Amino acid sequence: MQEKDCLFCRIIRGEIPSSKVYEDEYVYAFLDIAPSFAGHTLVVPKNHYENILDIDVNEASHIFATIQKIAPAIMKATGAEGFHVLQNNNEVAGQTVFHTHFHIIPRKAGDGMTLWTPTPYESDKKRDEMARKIQVEIH
Ligand code: AMP
Ligand code: ZN
Secondary structure, three states: OOOOOOHHHHHHOOOOOOOEEEEOOOEEEEEOOOOOOOOOEEEEEOOOOOOOOOOOHHHHHHHHHHHHHHHHHHHHHHOOOEEEEEOOOOHHHOOOOOOOOEEEEEEOOOOOOOOOOOOOOOOHHHHHHHHHHHHOOOO
């Protein structure tokens, strides 16, 4: 995807309208058009990166600082008691816009949202085997 045609690059450039929540030199935050709940916000680096693996680490750090700044405001404005920070990588994980972004989703008691169904390992041995398989791939 070229930056010219990227949906979020176009939103950042103001070519497509958005409901802006916050903006600075490196980051743009705006309301998701199809939210889980009202106040669901997307935090996006102004530079185009496809996913969390290729974003510049200093810009990623700035995104975390931005989340710390605006998540309390989202909770206050929506009356939420908590929130998720969600981030999808690749189509199979639900990524639909290939300009990396972080979802801030406000949560209230009894709102009914579920994220995943826990599925335990067959045994402690199987769990340890999986940990080792991952360890040997870390370089
Ligand atoms: P993801 O599925 O993690 O890639 O998230 C992409 C998000 O972008 C979805 O939650 C969409 O609802 C949201 N979205 C798509 N188009 C727009 C738009 N024009 N303005 C605001 N949010 C959008
Ligand atoms: Zn982009």
